[in-house]
Amino acid sequence: MIELCELPSAMEPMFPYDKNGALNNLAITLIRKSAALSQALHPLTREAVAQIVKPMNSYYSNLIEGHNTHPLDIERAMRENYAKEPSKRMLQMESKAHIEVQKKMERRLAEEASVPVCSFDFISWIHKEFYKELPEEFRFVKTKEGKTVEVKLGEMRTGEVEVVARVAPSAKALFKFIERFESAYRPDKINDPIQRIIAAAASHHRLAWIHPFLDGNGSVMRLFTHAYLMHEKLDGEGLWSISRGFSKNQDQYRATLHNADQQRYND
Numbered sequence: 074m075i076e077l078c079e080l081p082s083a084m085e086p087m088f089p090y091d092k093n094g095a096l097n098n099l100a101i102t103l104i105r106k107s108a109a110l111s112q113a114l115h116p117l118t119r120e121a122v123a124q125i126v127k128p129m130n131s132y133y134s135n136l137i138e139g140h141n142t143h144p145l146d147i148e149r150a151m152r153e154n155y156a157k158e159p160s161k162r163m164l165q166m167e168s169k170a171h172i173e174v175q176k177k178m179e180r181r182l183a184e185e186a187s188v189p190v191c192s193f194d195f196i197s198w199i200h201k202e203f204y205k206e207l208p209e210e211f212r213f214v215k216t217k218e219g220k221t222v223e224v225k226l227g228e229m230r231t232g233e234v235e236v237v238a239r240v241a242p243s244a245k246a247l248f249k250f251i252e253r254f255e256s257a258y259r260p261d262k263i264n265d266p267i268q269r270i271i272a273a274a275a276s277h278h279r280l281a282w283i284h285p286f287l288d289g290n291g292s293v294m295r296l297f298t299h300a301y302l303m304h305e306k307l308d309g310e311g312l313w314s315i316s317r318g319f320s321k322n323q324d325q326y327r328a329t330l331h332n333a334d335q336q337r338y339n340d
Contacts, residue, residue, distance in 0.1 A: 079245075080249075081250050088275055100267045114312075126311070131167075133314075133316040142161075146161065146165050149165065169206065174206060178296060190300050190304050193251045200286055203292060204227075214288045225287070230285065251283065257276075277297075277315075295315055295319070299316070
């Protein structure tokens with residue numbers, strides 16, 4: 074248990090074993106389908122459609138978290154028209170936060186030549202921007218012991234957490250895990266473009282496995298993976314998102330993450 078909680082070697086292997094090249098083939102398929110999707114519309118039309126579907130990205134990401142916000146309520150939230158019912162209003166604000174952070178993230182990726190998408194600076198920036206947009210109520214969570222703890226914007230958790238069937242890495246060792254995460258997945262260090270796509274998928278799970286923040290990890294890791302795919306020009310020019318893809322197979326998505334977190338029985 075000490076090794077699992079404190080040594081980054083517990084994350085190994087950083088890339089899945091692909092003896093028969095099945096993942097390579099899936100990566101190539103993703104490249105082809107993304108290219109076909111982005112070329113299906115005139116650039117002006119494509120940009121307009123991309124703006125229209127942004128609220129759906131937040132809808133599906135929140136749905137994965139178990140927060141079902143009706144698309145009409147999301148549209149109202151974008152016009153600052155919030156429901157009187159507190160629970161519905163909070164979900165509206167959560168959806169709006171996701172949309173606003175995605176816009177900021179996309180602007181940053183467009184304006185900065187080489188955004189270090191796998192760095193903790195970038196990932197913590199996503200977390201900070203996301204929580205800045207949320208109401209105060211979202212910044213406090215209850216621990217297993219019943220204590221109310223504040224979520225620090227963009228800061229690594231300082232306490233220990235249990236994630237479903239396992240204990241997440243020790244808080245005091247988080248920087249070591251993040252350093253290994255960045256060194257393994259940063260796209261500028263992976264020459265093969267196919268491997269960078271596999272890295273985008275592998276890093277999605279490993280970020281969830283590290284669980285760097287006290288709360289908000291699910292939304293942050295989906296935004297992070299969206300940024301990684303944008304960095305690799307694989308978001309269909311804004312017409313497709315990782316959240317919409319995962320949401321279509323929510324049970325499989327959750328089960329796969331859960332199974333990958335199970336205790337290892339051999340090498």
